[in-house]
Amino acid sequence: MNWFQSSKDLIAIIIATVAVLVSLATVIMQRRQERRAAYREIYTALMSDDLHKGRWMIRKVSEPGDIPKDELDLRLIYRTLGVFDNMAMFARHKVVPLKWVLEVWHHPLNEMRKGVGIIRKSAKESNGTSAAEPWPQLWILLDKAQAYHSTLPCCPPDNSWRGRIRRSAVPSRWRRRPRTRSDAAGRPTA
Ligand SMILES: [Zn+2]
Numbered sequence: 518m519n520w521f522q523s524s525k526d527l528i529a530i531i532i533a534t535v536a537v538l539v540s541l542a543t544v545i546m547q548r549r550q551e552r553r554a555a556y557r558e559i560y561t562a563l564m565s566d567d568l569h570k571g572r573w574m575i576r577k578v579s580e581p582g583d584i585p586k587d588e589l590d591l592r593l594i595y596r597t598l599g600v601f602d603n604m605a606m607f608a609r610h611k612v613v614p615l616k617w618v619l620e621v622w623h624h625p626l627n628e629m630r631k632g633v634g635i636i637r638k639s640a641k642e643s644n645g646t647s648a649a650e651p652w653p654q655l656w657i658l659l660d661k662a663q664a665y666h667s668t669l670p671c672c673p674p675d676n677s678w679r680g681r682i683r684r685s686a687v688p689s690r691w692r693r694r695p696r697t698r699s700d701a702a703g704r705p706t707a
Pocket residue numbers: 623624666667670671672
């Protein structure tokens with residue numbers, strides 16, 4: 518009887534533990550799905566025609582005189598920066614995967630960096646915004662993007678020890694292909 522009772526208790530404990538683990542795994546999977554859906558949503562917004570145009574307008578700003586005078590264009594630039602600031606906030610609060618944000622956006626963010634700085638300074642000087650520091654979270658993301666080095670061929674090879682460790686952790690099919698002699702000589706490879 519005693520043996521029966523103790524095995525019953527053990528089985529009950531095992532069942533309860535499995536139930537807790539299953540519900541924990543479900544919560545983690547659900548959270549991952551939600552993060553991916555949130556990323557897809559913000560990606561679709563950023564790739565819409567108008568925000569795409571806004572991003573290219575920001576890229577073209579290399580001095581204060583390049584900032585569009587047209588009010589609609591300026592509003593589009595502010596809206597684009599607002600959505601990027603929002604993406605930075607989502608990444609900071611882990612609503613979207615930061616790794617995905619940086620992997621996809623590190624080059625576009627670096628290309629925007631100078632323009633964003635000039636627009637931000639101009640917005641503060643002209644009282645175009647009541648914020649003391651407009652788009653503050655975007656700056657955190659811009660700094661992260663500047664320091665980011667992808668293991669994909671979009672970035673030059675990072676031969677620091679950190680870069681080597683990161684590269685070795687990437688599945689082989691995603692790794693940069695080694696340069697062949699004919700690549701180095703500028704000739705097309707076979
Ligand atoms: Zn890159």
